[in-house]
Amino acid sequence: MATRALILLEGASNMLRYVQAAKRRGLHPIALSADPSPYDYLAAEGMEAIRVDTDNLDPLISECSRLTETYDIAGITSALEDVYATVGKLCRYFDLPGPNPASIEQCCDKFTQRQLLAKAGVPIPAYRLATNESEVKSSAAEIGLPVILKPAVGIGSSGVRLCCNVDELAEHTTYLLGGKHIWRSSPRILVEEFEQGPQYNLEVMGDEVIGIAAADYGPPHFVCRGHIYPAPLTDGECKRITDVSLSCLRALGLDWGPTNIELRWTNRGPVVIEVNPRLAGSPVPDMVQLAYGVDLITEHIKLVIGDEWDLRKGHAQTAAARYLIADCDGTLDWIDGGSRAAAVPGIADVKMYVEPKTPIIRRDRIAHVIAAAPSRVRTEGILQRAVDLIDWSITQK
Incomplete structure (x- = not known):
């Protein structure tokens, strides 16, 4: 009998967790990547990495077809949003369970996502699309400062900034359009109303909300500084947030697999900031498992290979993370x-992201610390004691 293989397109912060979870289920993980060199550290886990153009569907089909001569391909997936639509196309070609590629593509284009959410009546910020400096200025004038500028396609808060005045607006427009920001497609900028209020992030599998976190995103660039699961919300607030989030899934056709939803609680209730058709990056899956007893990565793999998943919560405690930022x-x-x-x-x-003597830029994550305990007060106390023990020094440019 041929060895059952799990194909992973490209890597992400959760790659090691996917590899380990696949092996626990008796699968042989194989990575397909345009540059496999970053995965050398996974050799000890028995992962095979193959170089292939992951931006082009035909070479991927050819490589997967070649692998079927040796392996029984049980499933194909990725934790990386950039290639998740391609994952869906491969799954359809090889008749495997997977996401709807059209739904993923329209969700990854934030402008299209905004249009679909607005059409469905989902509460979202006011927004405009701009392709040049003049359109950015006129859009900001229509919405009213402060506004957020962000690439219409992008992940990880890259290129996102809150602009509170015309000088900041001009500066960030120049950054985005002047060659410093790396665009994977033609430059398109979303100009958005700045919705003020506490932020909450949701982890969803299929149409079931697994957890809601209170998230701390610091302006002006909205780099995440911490999470806490579960968020301190009333039952009524949880229901309103859950209802809005599920309406997002219906509007965007996301009824399969993991989804990460970001929203803010404003004076008009929950307002959706962004819907990401993927699992949140590390260490969020670890925190969800600590807080609720649900292993999102293992359950995702079960879905990918056609097994029955189990989203029942095994326990309840508070898990919190603090990210140490340069x-x-x-x-x-x-x-x-x-x-x-x-x-x-x-x-x-406790995980260190940066080795000493490494160049870093402001907003880079240096480390994270995660704590878990039966109560929020106890968890936050533990976390603070640990964070206070870590120190570092940066020689400024």
């Missing part, structure tokens, strides 16, 4: 205290 450009001289932080009772994980 506050200037320069070189990280040293970082210390990680082992002391990890030894604090209740700390689930």
Whole structure:
């Protein structure tokens, strides 16, 4: 009998977790990537990595067809939004379970996503599409400052900025259109109303909301500084947020697999900021498992290979993460205290992202710390004690 293989297109922050979860289910993980070199560290996990143009469907079909001569391909997936529509097309070609590629493509275009949500009556910020400086200025004038400028296609808050005045608007427009921002397609900028209020992130599988986190995104670039699961919400607030989120799925045709939804609670209730047709990046799946006892990655793999998933929550506790962020450009001289932080009772994980002597830029994540305990107060206390033990030095440029 041929070995059952799980094909993973490109990598993401969750790649190691997908590989380990696949192996636990008796699958042989194989990565297809335009550049497999970053996956060398996974060799110890027994992962095979193959170089192929992942922007082109035909070479991927050819490579997967070649692999079928040796393996029984049980499923194809990715944790990376950029290639998730391609995953859907491959799944359809090989008659495997997968996402609807058309739904993924229209969701990944934030302008199209906004149009579909607005048509369905989902509460969203006022928005305009701009392709040049003049259109950015006129759009901002129509909406009213402050506004958020963001690429119409992009992930990870790349190129996103809150502009509170005309100078900041001009500066960021120049950044986006002047050659500094890397565009994968023709430059298109969303100019959006700035919705003020606490932010909440939801993790959804199929049409079931698994968890709601309170998230701390610091302006002006909205880099995430922390999460806490579950969010401190009343039952009524949870229901309103859940109802709005499920209306997003219906409007966008996202009824299969993982979805990450970001919204803010404003003076008009929950307003949807963004819908991401994928699993949230690391360490969110770890936090969901700590808080609810649901392993999102394993359950996603079950869905991908056609097995029955189990989204029943195994327990309930509070999990919180703090992300340590560089506050200037320069070189990280040293970082210390990680082992002391990890030894604090209740700390689930401490991870350093940057090695000493590495160039970094302002807003880069240096490390994260995750704590879990039966109550929110206890979890936050544990987290703060651990974070206080970590220190670093940056030589500014």
